[in-house]
Amino acid sequence: MTKGVARERMRLAPGEVLLYPGVPSPNEPVYRVVRGLVRIQHVDPDGSSLTLRFVRPGQFFGEEALIGVERDYFAEAMTETEVEAIDREELEKGLYPELIASLVSALDESYTRLEHLANKRLKNRIAATLLELAGTDLAEAGEEGPVLRLTHDDLAAAVGSVRETVTKVVGELAREGLIRLGYGKLTLIDQKGLTRLAKSRE
Amino acid sequence: MTKGVARERMRLAPGEVLLYPGVPSPNEPVYRVVRGLVRIQHVDPDGSSLTLRFVRPGQFFGEEALIGVERDYFAEAMTETEVEAIDREELEKGLYPELIASLVSALDESYTRLEHLANKRLKNRIAATLLELAGTDLAEAGEEGPVLRLTHDDLAAAVGSVRETVTKVVGELAREGLIRLGYGKLTLIDQKGLTRLAKSRE
Numbered sequence: 001m002t003k004g005v006a007r008e009r010m011r012l013a014p015g016e017v018l019l020y021p022g023v024p025s026p027n028e029p030v031y032r033v034v035r036g037l038v039r040i041q042h043v044d045p046d047g048s049s050l051t052l053r054f055v056r057p058g059q060f061f062g063e064e065a066l067i068g069v070e071r072d073y074f075a076e077a078m079t080e081t082e083v084e085a086i087d088r089e090e091l092e093k094g095l096y097p098e099l100i101a102s103l104v105s106a107l108d109e110s111y112t113r114l115e116h117l118a119n120k121r122l123k124n125r126i127a128a129t130l131l132e133l134a135g136t137d138l139a140e141a142g143e144e145g146p147v148l149r150l151t152h153d154d155l156a157a158a159v160g161s162v163r164e165t166v167t168k169v170v171g172e173l174a175r176e177g178l179i180r181l182g183y184g185k186l187t188l189i190d191q192k193g194l195t196r197l198a199k200s201r202e
Numbered sequence: 203m204t205k206g207v208a209r210e211r212m213r214l215a216p217g218e219v220l221l222y223p224g225v226p227s228p229n230e231p232v233y234r235v236v237r238g239l240v241r242i243q244h245v246d247p248d249g250s251s252l253t254l255r256f257v258r259p260g261q262f263f264g265e266e267a268l269i270g271v272e273r274d275y276f277a278e279a280m281t282e283t284e285v286e287a288i289d290r291e292e293l294e295k296g297l298y299p300e301l302i303a304s305l306v307s308a309l310d311e312s313y314t315r316l317e318h319l320a321n322k323r324l325k326n327r328i329a330a331t332l333l334e335l336a337g338t339d340l341a342e343a344g345e346e347g348p349v350l351r352l353t354h355d356d357l358a359a360a361v362g363s364v365r366e367t368v369t370k371v372v373g374e375l376a377r378e379g380l381i382r383l384g385y386g387k388l389t390l391i392d393q394k395g396l397t398r399l400a401k402s403r404e
Contacts, residue, residue, distance in 0.1 A: 042317050046403065050320050052313045063306045072313065096298040103305035104265045110312040111254045111274065115244050117319050118252045118362035160320035201248065 006090035009034065012077035019062050019075035028065035029085040030099070033057050036081025037136045041074045041157060049157035052113075053106060054078075056136055060086075060102040078154075079138050117160050119201070123169050125159040128198035130179065133158075134188055144180060145188045208292035211236065214279035221264050221277035230267035231287040232301070235259050238283025239338045243276045243359060251359035255308060255315075256280075258338055262288075262304040280356075281340050319362050322403070325371050327361040330400035332381070335360075336390055346382060347390045 008029075012018060018031065018038070031038075038055040052073055055061045064071045066088075091099060116125050133139060134146040141147070156166040170186070173179045178194050180187040188194060210231075214220060220233065220240070233240075240257040254275055257263045266273045268290075293301060318327050335341060336348040343349070358368040372388070375381045380396050382389040390396060 040313075042313065044317075044321055044403070048321065050317060052316055063302075064310065067303050067306050069307065069310055072310075072317075096302065099302060100265075100298065100305065101269050103302065103309060104269050105271065107305060107309050107312060108266065108271055108274075110309060110316065111242075111244065114254055114312065114316060114319065114362075115246075115252060115274075117316065119246055119250065160316070201246070 006087055008085045010083050010085065012036070012038075012081040012083065014077055014079050014081075016081075017074050017076045018083065019071060019073070021071055021073060023070045024062070024065035024068065026068075027088070028062070029087045030060055030065055030091065031062045031075070031083045031085055032060050032102075034082040034084055035137060036083075037078045037138045038081060038083065039076055039078050039158075041076055042072060043074065048162070049153070050160055051154075051158040053109065054132065054136060054158075055106075058098075058102070059106065060099055063099070063103065079149075081137075121202075122159060122161055122165065123172065124197055124200055125161075126155065126166065126169055126173065127178070127194045129155065129158045130186070130188055131191065131194055131198055134191070142187050145191060147182075147185055147187045149185045151184065208289055210287045212285050212287065214238070214240075214283040214285065216279055216281050216283075218283075219276050219278045220285065221273060221275070223273055223275060225272045226264070226267040226270065228270075229290070230264070231289045232262055232267055232293065233264045233277070233285045233287055234262050234304075236284040236286055237339060238285075239280045239340045240283060240285065241278055241280050241360075243278055244274060245276065250364070251355070252362055253356075253360040255311060256334065256338060256360075257308075260300075260304070261308065262301055265301070265305065281351075283339075324361060324363055324367065325374065326399055326402055327363075328357065328368065328371055328375065329380070329396045331357065331360045332388070332390055333393065333396055333400055336393070344389050347393060349384075349387055349389045351387045353386065 033055050035057050038061060039051050040053040040061060042050045042052055061075055116128060133148050139146040139148055152163045152167050156163045174181050178190045180189050235257050237259050240263060241253050242255040242263060244252045244254055263277055318330060335350050341348040341350055354365045354369050358365045376383050380392045382391050
């Protein structure tokens with residue numbers, strides 16, 4: 001970052017990584033998504049990935065810098081993304097309430113993710129995640145419904161499973177007419193049906 | 203709460219519930235644990251419980267009140283606990299940095315909980331949770347190590363499993379000499395062994 005710049009905007013290409021695991025440096029800024037989508041991704045030593053959070057426009061990430069604790073994730077752009085880096089002084093000038101609102105909502109989403117992982121079947125978790133992503137900048141409007149450009153690996157990480165199993169369940173959802181599969185993309189053609197499935201405990 | 207009181211202290215007995223699921227009322231305070239331990243507990247319609255977070259002294263909870271989103275959990279004292287209720291004006295007077303630090307660390311713990319739930323065997327999760335609780339006011343110092351007064355239901359909720367399975371694994375840990383079981387309590391007699399197990403991916 002250029003010194004003396006309180007906020008700096010950066011553009012990230014899909015797949016570009018902004019933050020890596022490790023202890024944040026003493027004056028590291030925090031980040032806010034301006035447009036696009038960032039995923040907070042944990043990668044196990046054995047290579048398996050788990051998405052801890054999707055960060056949407058207006059939300060902050062990289063907050064560990066504020067308390068100096070080790071970061072255990074990669075922050076990666078999922079689509080064309082713009083973020084701003086905000087330094088401490090700028091935060092103190094009046095951004096605390098917005099930062100607090102972002103953290104409370106992140107914590108709340110994280111509770112939901114825990115509940116789903118502990119209590120819901122994989123199929124329900126996949127439906128819930130597809131709907132969550134349909135509300136982000138990753139989704140494009142299609143004739144039949146929102147189109148998501150998403151690999152089965154991405155989806156497996158987002159639901160805490162592995163690709164092979166996710167591919168099987170995604171096939172089921174397609175046969176049941178809830179989604180349509182295309183090359184590297186996926187269309188939500190029955191959002192009501194997916195919502196029912198996401199809420200169901202069966 | 204008495205009007206005009208910016209901070210009010212309250213004592214809670216073990217098992218006492220302070221917050222219930224629902225939309226927070228417009229001027230609801232946030233809470234901070236002064237001593238003791240509070241658990242943030244989700245209960246499914248079918249009755250199964252999942253601990254989303256343990257709140258230790260100095261940490262805040264009930265932060266949904268600040269953004270008005272629905273609360274999906276019970277906040278319950280696990281031991282003799284004292285909390286303070288802090289209203290918005292009091293927060294604004296200079297507690298934002300402490301609240302932010304508490305939220306960042308809660309989010310970080312929540313990431314760890316997600317990783318464990320997705321990637322670790324039940325036995326490793328139980329070891330990790332016992333060690334986590336050994337560092338709280340729930341633990342009493344015993345001759346052989348920290349003593350936890352904890353039911354198998356409590357432990358099952360904390361690790362995202364069910365009592366029957368937890369009872370089986372707790373028995374294994376006792377046979378392996380890592381813990382000693384007593385009536386309604388549990389002593390960590392080999393903390394090094396439990397730490398190895400908690401960190402292991404096998």
